[in-house]
Every structure is written in structure tokens, then in C-alpha cells.
Amino acid sequence: MQVAKDTLVTISVKMFNLQGDLMESADDLVYLHGHSDIFPVIEKSLEGKKAGDTVTVQLEPEEAFGDYDETALIIRPETDFDGGVEVGLSYTEIRGETLDRVYRVTDIADGVVVLDGNHPLAGIGLKFEITVRKVEPVKKGMETVGNDDVVVPSFLQVSDKPMVANVVDDQGDEELVGKTVH
Known part of the structure; x- marks a missing residue:
């Protein structure tokens, strides 16, 4: 069977x-x-392939996670983060202010915190080597995208600004580990 619309495709990437x-x-x-x-x-390059086929696809930043946007940086005083702040933490809210996207702490120095709203892979060209392992028709009841049998990893997902991160609100009491946040 060949990869086509509405087929379940198992790949190694x-x-x-x-x-x-x-x-x-x-x-x-x-x-x-x-x-x-x-x-x-990537989806287009897999069209018509069958189990055992391998494709190599190169994506420019705009075809993947976008160009790096310098305007997506926020600088805030460290005092805006109750309970402490660490490099690597991500925020969607700071002191009651809802942010327009997920921001990741990239630096802390002299009482100042730098938050970056870009996807970690923004601005980076990527090359994918993909091997089709299996192609099968959709079974009854599996037509909906997003059920437990159809899981796309974050590094292949199409989204406006996806980020897999530990998201902690400014109170430090909610954590979503390994979730894709839009």
C-alpha cells in the first residue's frame, strides 16, 4: 500500500x-x-511512498519553525517572578499578565530575566531522513486526528508557534511536562 490521504503511516525519523x-x-x-x-x-515528499522507502527532505526556516523574530524577546526584572526563576522554564503568564505565546527563560543576569518567545528551532534549517515503516488503511473509529493512536512528535508538528516545554505559571504551582503548547 502507498502513502495517500487517510492512511495511517508509521515512520522512523x-x-x-x-x-x-x-x-x-x-x-x-x-x-x-x-x-x-x-x-x-515532508507530507508531500512521502506521498506515494511505500513501506521500506526512505526520503531525505531539507527545510528552510520558513518551512519549519519560522525565522528568528528578535521582537519576540521580553526583558523583565527578576522580581516579577515570585518563587524564583531559572533558565529553561517557560511562562504563559507573568504577574497576572497573560503573554501572547509561550516564553522561555534564556538568560538571567544582574536581576534581569530574558524571555524568548521564538520556537527553540526558529531560524534553523533542518534536514530530515524519514523511512516509511508501514502504511495501512484507517481502521473504523480512528478517523479523528489526535486520538491516542495518532501521535505526531513536536519536532514534526505544524503549528503557529509550537513549543515542547515545562510550563510553569508565575506562582510555580502548575506544570505541564512534555506537552505541546500553542
Whole structure:
């Protein structure tokens, strides 16, 4: 069977930066083809492939996680973060102010916190090596995208500004570990 709209496709993926460094890899990922759940360039390159086929796809930043946006930086005093702040934490709210996206703490110095609203891979060209492991028709009851049998990893997801992160509100009492946040 060939990859086509409404087929369940099982793939193995390796993601590299354009310098050839392996950044992510995953085996036995299943997605529903033809529903824009993965990058369009990758989905198109898989169209018509069958189990055992391998494709290599290069994405420019605008085809993946977008160009780096310097206006997506926020600088706040460390005192705005009750209970402390650490590099790597992500916020959608600071002192009751709801932010327009998820912001990740990238630096803390001299009482000042730098938050970055860009996806961690923004501005980076990527190369994917994808092997099709299995192609099968959708079984009855599996037509909906997002059920437990159709899971797309964050590094392949199409989204406005996806980020997989530990999200902690400014009170430090809510944590969403490993969730994709839009």
C-alpha cells in the first residue's frame, strides 16, 4: 500500500541541522496522512511512498519553525517572578499578565530575566531522513486526528508557534511536562 490521504503511516525519523548534527530521532511514529499534521513539504515528499522507502527532505526556516523574530524577546526584572526563576522554564503568564505565546527563560543576569518567545528551532534549517515503516488503511473509529493512536512528535508538528516545554505559571504551582503548547 502507498502513502495517500487517510492512511495511517508509521515512520522512523532523524532530524539534523544543516551542519549534519543529529538533533532528534524517533522510531515507529504514527500519523494520519493528508491532514496537515506534519510539515507540508515532508507530507508531500512521502506521498506515494511505500513501506521500506526512505526520503531525505531539507527545510528552510520558513518551512519549519519560522525565522528568528528578535521582537519576540521580553526583558523583565527578576522580581516579577515570585518563587524564583531559572533558565529553561517557560511562562504563559507573568504577574497576572497573560503573554501572547509561550516564553522561555534564556538568560538571567544582574536581576534581569530574558524571555524568548521564538520556537527553540526558529531560524534553523533542518534536514530530515524519514523511512516509511508501514502504511495501512484507517481502521473504523480512528478517523479523528489526535486520538491516542495518532501521535505526531513536536519536532514534526505544524503549528503557529509550537513549543515542547515545562510550563510553569508565575506562582510555580502548575506544570505541564512534555506537552505541546500553542
